[in-house]
Amino acid sequence: METVTKKVRVVDTNTDFEVRSLDTTSLNESELQHPWWYNLKYLVAGILFGILLVKAEIISWFRIQEMFRLQSFHMYGVIGSAIVVGIISIWIIKKFRIKTIYGEGIVLRSKKFHKGQVYGGTLFGLGWAITGACPGPLFAQIGAGFTVVLITLLSAVGGTWFYGRWREKLPH
């Protein structure tokens, strides 16, 4: 038996708060190590989320156009009510100190403001209205048979790579 302590490299300019293992504030956090099949529950969650994205027509290019042309309330209703339920859920989690199914305390990280949220956010908005998809729906569109979206996805991976390559030069 050997215990491996992996040191997380501390990146000063970490602006990416979705990636837990890069988060400088997570030093006290005991991320439990599990075998790979523990991840299957996220596969199931993804499947349900994917079905939802298709059935609520969130993957529809037309629904996204309607949203940005103020021709339908649908997407505002979806995102708005999702946020309301999310806020209530997190409030309950904090209030009752709900733990994970493995007994770990739930850790919520705060996001720091940087200019990327403005520049990057606007660029993403432009892309969202062209492709009719934010990243989640990209995967669901491919699954739903719009196979050409594979190219959109590959290009999105390319865009992410390009950001990683040039991020030191970009204003943050």
Place this chain on the structure above:
Amino acid sequence: MNFIEWISRPWPWWIAGPLIGLVVPALLIAGNKSFGVSSSLRHICAACFPSDIPFFKYNWKKEAWNLFFVFGILVGGFIAATWLKNPDPIRINPSLVSELQKDGVKDFSALMPTDLFSWRNLLTMKGIMLTVVGGFLVGFGTRYAGGCTSGHAIMGISNLQWPSVVATCCFMIGGFVMANLILPLILKL
């Protein structure tokens, strides 16, 4: 009406939205995971093309849950489109239809217009703008912003993070500019 028939019809926002909201606590309780889809693109870079770039040098296997999640989304998309197919023609706001018809869109039968998004039209100017350029903006923009609709608009705002509100407003500004001002020009290409 049986169950399958019932869930095959398009789901209203007041069903879909709250269910999406519940993904937030579900992932947190399942294992302390923050809802966010766009980081999967970064993990794909880290796994496939790290190219010695510091931004991609991290233990992506520790974030593998995210890749399972997005693969699940793809499978879910397949299931919904194959076995839970909406029997009725999709409904689109008539003013959007007439606007798009003016810009040359003809196909309104599916969730995506196949005259814009198809392998046949991929190598036209329009096809490249809509898939390659659009995809690039999605991938670059989300990572630059540090999240997408799920990570910022839903997870971030649920956790009352004001930078996520800023990011979400910028998503909307970009979307309004594209849909109303730039897209009509692209569609005329």
